[in-house]
Amino acid sequence: MPRWQELETFLTLAGELHFGRTAERLHVSTAQVSQTIRKLERRIGAPLFTRTSRRVELTPAGRRFRADLGPAFSAVEAALADAVEAGRGVTGTLRVAFGDAAGGQLLAGVAERFRQRAPGCSVEFREVRPAEVLPWLREGEVDVVLTGLPLPGPDLVTGPVLVRERRFLAVAAGHPFARRDAVPVADLARVTVLRWSLPDPWLDDHAPDTEPRPRAGLQELLTLAGAGAGVLPVGAHVRRYHPRPDVAYVPLDGAPPLEWGLVWAAGTASARVRAFAEAAAELVREPG
Numbered sequence: 001m002p003r004w005q006e007l008e009t010f011l012t013l014a015g016e017l018h019f020g021r022t023a024e025r026l027h028v029s030t031a032q033v034s035q036t037i038r039k040l041e042r043r044i045g046a047p048l049f050t051r052t053s054r055r056v057e058l059t060p061a062g063r064r065f066r067a068d069l070g071p072a073f074s075a076v077e078a079a080l081a082d083a084v085e086a087g088r089g090v091t092g093t094l095r096v097a098f099g100d101a102a103g104g105q106l107l108a109g110v111a112e113r114f115r116q117r118a119p120g121c122s123v124e125f126r127e128v129r130p131a132e133v134l135p136w137l138r139e140g141e142v143d144v145v146l147t148g149l150p151l152p153g154p155d156l157v158t159g160p161v162l163v164r165e166r167r168f169l170a171v172a173a174g175h176p177f178a179r180r181d182a183v184p185v186a187d188l189a190r191v192t193v194l195r196w197s198l199p200d201p202w203l204d205d206h207a208p209d210t211e212p213r214p215r216a217g218l219q220e221l222l223t224l225a226g227a228g229a230g231v232l233p234v235g236a237h238v239r240r241y242h243p244r245p246d247v248a249y250v251p252l253d254g255a256p257p258l259e260w261g262l263v264w265a266a267g268t269a270s271a272r273v274r275a276f277a278e279a280a281a282e283l284v285r286e287p288g
Contacts, residue, residue, distance in 0.1 A: 006040040007073055009033055010048065014066045015138075015155040017056045025138065070154050070266070077267035092121055094272045095142040097128040100218055102237040103146045103260070106162070107280075114279040121272055130196040131215045137265045144264040144273055148200070148235075151263050159262040159277040162284045167255040168239060170225045170232040170247050177231065178248035185254040192230035194221050202256060203233060222247055235260075 013022045013033065023030045041048055048062035058066065096111070098104045104125065111123040126142055136142050137156065149158060171177045177187075185206050193207040196216055216224075218238070225232040226246030235258040239249035262280060264273050 002040055002043050006036050006043075007069060009036045010040055011066065011070060011073060011155070013037060013049065013056070014058055014062065015153060017058075019056065066154060074157070074266045092272065093124050094121055094144070094276055095124045095126060096276070097126045097133070097136060097142040097145040099128055099130065099133075099147065100238075101241045106283075107146055110276065110280040110283055113283055114276050117279065118272065118275050121275075123276075129215065129217050133263075137263065140265070143270075144262050144276060146260060147263055149259040149261050149263075150201070155266045157264050157266050159264075160281050161259045161261045162280055163260040164257040165236040165260075167252040167258055168234050168236055168249045169252050170222055170234050170238065170249055172226050172228040173246050173248050175228065175231070175248070177250050180250055182251040182253040185252060188231075188252075194224055194230040194232040196221065200233075206255075207233075218242065 009022065009026060012025055013019065016022045016025065019030045019033050023033045026033065037049065044061070044065070046061040047059050048065060050057045050059055094114075096107055098107050104127070107125065111125075114123065115121070128136055128142070128145060132141075133145050133147050133151070134153070137145060146162070149161065151158065169177060169183055177183050177191075188207040193203070195203070195207075219242075221232050222238075222242060222244060223246075224230060226244060233252065233255075234249070262277050
C-alpha cells in the first residue's frame with residue numbers, strides 16, 4: 001500500500017512537472033523526491049513519469065493515476081482539516097487576495113458576512129497582480145483568491161461562480177473601434193491583443209495575435225491600450241471603475257461572459273475557506 005508521503009509527492013510532481021520545484025514545495029531534497037517516486041512506481045508496477053534532461057511528463061498510467069487519486073486525496077485532506085477545525089472552531093486569520101477595486105469591494109461585503117458566522121476569525125486582504133495569483137496560491141502566500149475563471153490545475157479548487165459580466169475591449173480613444181457600437185469577435189484576428197498572464201482558453205482560440213505582458217498590472221495595460229499599442233479585453237466592471245480620457249470601452253459581440261470566483265489550493269480547504277466561500281455564494285444570491 002502506498003504511503004501518504006509517496007502520494008503527496010506524486011501529486012505535487014504531477015502539478016509542477018519539475019523535480020526542483022516539487023522539492024521546494026515539499027521542503028525536501030530533489031534526490032528525496034526522485035527516490036520517493038521510484039518507490040511508488042515499484043509499488044504500482046508501472047512508470048508514472050517520463051524523465052529527460054530537459055522535461056518531465058506524465059505517462060498514460062500517470063495521468064490515469066492522477067485523475068483517480070486527486071479528488072480522493074483532496075477529500076482526505078479536507079476531512080483532516082475539518083477534524084482540526086471542529087476541535088478548535090473557526091479561528092485564526094484568513095488571507096484573501098483580489099486583483100482590483102471591484103474585487104476588493106465584493107470581498108469586503110463577503111468578509112462582513114463571514115465575520116458574523118466566524119467572529120473568532122479575522123480576514124486579511126491582499127492585492128495581487130495576475131502573474132502572482134498562481135505562485136501565491138501554490139506557495140501558501142494567501143488562502144484564497146478572487147480571480148477570473150477558469151484557473152486550471154489539478155492542485156487548485158474552484159468555488160462557485162460569483163460574477164458573470166459582459167466582455168468589453170479597451171481601445172485608444174482615437175482607434176477605429178472606438179467609433180463602433182460593438183466589435184465582433186472575428187475582428188480580434190486583425191489587431192494586436194494585449195494580455196496578462198492568467199489563462200483564458202476562449203481568448204486563446206479567438207485572438208491569435210497577442211501581446212503578453214505577464215507582469216503588467218491593469219493600469220499599465222490600460223495605458224498601453226490608450227497609447228495605441230493594442231486592444232485590451234476586459235470585463236464590464238473595468239469601464240465603471242477605471243474611466244480614462246485616453247481609453248474607450250466597446251462591447252465585444254459574440255463573446256461569452258467573463259466569470260469570476262474564489263480559488264484555493266487543493267488540500268487547504270479549511271473550515272475558514274469553506275465558510276468564506278459559502279458566505280460569498282450567499283451574498284451574490286441575494287436580490288439587489
